[in-house]
Amino acid sequence: MRFFSFILFTALMYCSNLSAQYDQPVSVIIEGYKYSTGFDTSNYTTKLTVTSEGSIVDTRTYEGRLGRIEGFDLDNDGKTEVLIEYYSGGAHCCTTLEAYRMSGGKLAYLDSIFWRNGGYVVKDLNEDKMYEVVGDDDMFAYAFTSYAGSRSFLRIYDFAGDKFVDVTSQFRPLVMDEIRTLEKDLSEATKVPIDCSGDGFSTNAGEVKSILAAILGSYHSIGNTSMGYDLIEKTYSCPDKDQFVETLKNEFKLK
Structure with missing residues (x-):
């Protein structure tokens, strides 16, 4: 199997299980901070609570559901980015990957990638100790035919200067x-x-x-x-x- 096909297959398999994933509460620890989610079915919102040593240090409310919460030093600068996957809901839509960093004990928003219904993985593609976000750009979904018949294409991002940067051209x-x-x-x-x-x-x-x-x-x-x-x-x-x-x-x- 081709290298990227394996990556995309993994991303799409994850994407195919979105409903099941988002129905489950998340609880992860990243650099001593605990990130916990709770979904409110009455208003379709998710509350994210960040605690440290048992005390709440930050909370955020999202209009929709949260999926994965992961920590990566994306650009190998010694600072950990917190990646939060946000799902707005709807038919085949929509997933956004948001990047944060803890600053002064609070979550500070950095940047985001709007993936629509495309899957993605975080991986060091070229083994340079910096991570790429590798995903499936489905901008043409429903544009010319049904969702099932629509095709997508490769999109790759680096993280530099606290921003996601499209570097697809570097992976010709x-x-x-x-x-x-x-x-x-x-x-x-x-x-x-x-x-x-x-x-x-x-x-x-x-x-x-x-x-x-x-x-x-x-x-x-x-x-x-x-x-x-x-x-x-x-x-x-x-x-x-x-x-x-x-x-x-x-x-x-x-x-």
């Missing part, structure tokens, strides 16, 4: 590996003629557009956007092609 071999997999999906999807009837959402045209969009997103992440559009020009011939391209450029900002 992994991106190209995913492009090759998506191209195999495209080959399978186009073994039969593309059905251009209707709006395409419920025909194989929608799936083909979703695969092409994910390939384009992948190429865009490594600075080769034109290659994605060249593939669309070569592959997709339905009358709505110009509208499809316009949507990718204007709505999804893939220019």
